[in-house]
Amino acid sequence: MNTTWSRFNIASLVFGFAFLYLPIVLLVVFSFNESRLVTVWAGFSTKWYVSLFHNQSFIDAAWVTIRVGLVSATVATILGTLGALAMTRYTRFRGRLLFSAMIYAPLVMPEVITGLSMLLLFVAIGFDRGLWTMILAHITFSMCFVAVVVQSRLVTFDRSLEEAAMDLGATPVTTFFKVTLPVILPAVVSGWMLAFTLSLDDLVISSFTSGPGATTLPMRIYSQVRLGVTPEINAACTILIAIVAVGVIIASIANKRREVQKARDEQAAARN
């Protein structure tokens, strides 16, 4: 290939990734700053982390966030997987157009609208706002992301696997649990991870739908940010980033390992 183009490609990748990562790197670096200022380096210190762990409101918020995340991601994964199955397996049912619209719309819907409309629903039916209303809201928007992730796997799923299972005597229900689910499991797991991080990160919808006593970490961070930038917030952000990054990196390394192993096995099989 033309070398000038290659150089252009490398340059655009370097600049692109610098743009993507530099702000996050700086944020992490300044969470270890000795000074109260987040812009002037005054030496290494972990004191902001220590103070963070003594800040009861942060700890409480972290607990709320994790609970909301675990519950909503799990329910959203079940609902989203069902939704993906409905979309790919039943090409003709009444109201399919509306259904697919309801799956895709939340992906792009401005959060302020989703948040406001959910809140008004809860008020209309007389639900007290709190942890559970927030969980319901999180399930609703994250199940659509799960549905899209699982659906993209199901589109390439070899339907003859299911037919083979049924041909061998498995009922449709058995077929789903013994064949379909195990095969699409990686997509379902990444759907769960996506739902969990979406829940972990959400600010706007949580703010609308939560009630007193149910403050999540992003809500806590947001109210602090409005008062000013502090290394303590940097530290909180760094912890969140670390959790997500470690999770994603472990998952993708495991995935990569599996693929490499599979490729190796296939080569070995082709030789004998």
Add this chain to the structure above:
Amino acid sequence: MKSLGSFRRTFAPWNDPAAKPFIAIENVTKKFGDFAAVNDLSLNIYNREFFALLGASGCGKSTLLRMLAGFEEPTAGRILIDGQDMRGIPPYKRPVNMMFQSYALFPHMTVEGNIAFGLKQEGMPKGDIEARVAEMLKLVKLERFAKRKPHQLSGGQRQRVALARCVAKRPKVLLLDEPLGALDKKLREETQFELMDLQMKLGLTFVVVTHDQEEAMTMADRIAVMDKGKVMQVATPAEVYEAPNSKFVADFIGNVNMFEGTAAAVANGKIDIAVAPENLTIRTDAASKSCTVGQPVGFAIRPEKIRVSRKQPADPSINSAHGELYDIAYFGDMTVFHVKLESGRIIKAASLNAVRTVEDPLGYDDMVWVNFDADAGIVLTA
């Protein structure tokens, strides 16, 4: 007594009026929207028969197989297997098993797990399952690979696992969708014979879908040639090849030279066909065909039934035509000559290279005579 083809066939229940068909397909139609994939089709398949559905892609053969398996329901007509009407019976309750074109091996299970899957669904006791799996592994010679996952196997091994998996349940009928389609040519030829041996050994009824005519001819007891959702001919491979019932079948199976003409004289089962462009009269000896003088008829003759010589044969009962040697295709085991008649028509003639050296070989642009015996070709009235 003279018979079609080169060998004697002993298994022929379809000629026995008392034999009851094992699979009866009665006036089955399958429509997808307005399109009839299978159109008012009837077929009988007998117990222990190796039956092939042969046709180009889109002819409805796979749809028919899927209706037997229960993945599609006929729009009209019915299917009986061993006397039982299959309407409304889901795939997981039918006494048939299918081997998929893609093999459809469960990627998350080992070879053992795949073979045991169907047995577990039956609720077979654990010990029996183990015994049966071991027996199946032995049958397909994969004992060493029991613990492997499908992606750790070669194409041929996967094919054998797929086979073992659907045979394990001892179905009454085995349906095979392009069973050798994913294998390379050499392996395919070996596997054809393995499949035939297995079918004999297990005494099962096989229904194979294939688009490969050589495969169908090699393996099957009978072939159903399909086109546009209909069966064009059901017959033994030799009959389909040597006595096709229509221009479509003659043209579809193997190579053929096709002439269109009119019956000029009909006497004692001998028909003379006048072919206009060459002003040629083909004398044929086709006892079973009946037609009237003046009726348009077709004449099909296989390339290997045509000889090419430098001189016109003296015997007037031998048909002959003069032409120029236009193209030569050398295949090693045989050579195909393309002879251009004065009318411009190209005649293909194949000759087996039974000897290594040839005296005075033919060459490009040589003027030659193509000639064939009166009973070498097929008269087609349909």
Add this chain to the structure above:
Amino acid sequence: MQNLISSIASRLVIAVPYLWLLIFFLIPFVIVFKISLSEVAMAIPPYTPVFNLSAGWQAFADNFSQFSWDNYIWLLEDPLYYKAYISSVIIAAVSTVLTLIVGYPIAYGMARAPATIRPTLLMLVILPFWTSFLIRVYAWIGILKPEGLLNQFLMWAHVIDTPLNILNTNTAVFIGIVYSYLPFLVLPIYSALEKMDYSLVEAAEDLGCPPILAFWKITFRLSMPGVIAGCFLVFIPAVGEFVIPDLLGGSQTLMIGKTLWNEFFSNRDWPVSSAVAVILLLLLVVPIVLFQRAEARAQESEK
């Protein structure tokens, strides 16, 4: 019996997520619309109830006569609102174009990178998407502040003498949107480019097409589905963006998401904020429908 279970199961597969989305996604919009037609009351909930299920049909019908379009008239009369809508659309559109300019070369570079490092590059693009939106926006505050890192760097490099005022301007909002939404645009374009057969470009060049023209006529044209999907994925949520204009924008930055938030949380005027939401939704219906169609078509073509 087995058949019955199977048919119930297959019905549940559709019914459960369908009902969930109807109840928690669609019906709320109906409620938003209803409330946008009611008046503010100082009680909690801060609106007069639009319908009271216990009062029966008569009360429901009575209520209809009490609906008022006052909130919408209010929105039309106060220039603050329509200016906010217009400026939201403009900011979102400009940011989308900027994101495309920044993102396309990245996607192109990834798609042309050696196949062995492509998965790693892909993960590097996705990774920020997994980190909190709020955190990523927050990170820019420290950079863009007058005494922030960017100004420190530029002054150290003697590019400027006095600090640039970027934070709390529209420029900061543009940077924030481009930064936050970049992965949404890069991923669809990358997947379109990756699927493309590069020999098409070579064929074009072989047939005498100069490289720049070949890029435009072949590569860019074939990546259009990705470009369109990516642009929708940036534009639609950006119109209603709240966090970015709130944290990075200034007092003169008008965006409708921020207006809605303030109307709701500061003024506690639920009916007006509902009306703002309804109009925002109407504004976005066309792009959302177009996006959904494009997605459905892409799904079909993959089958």
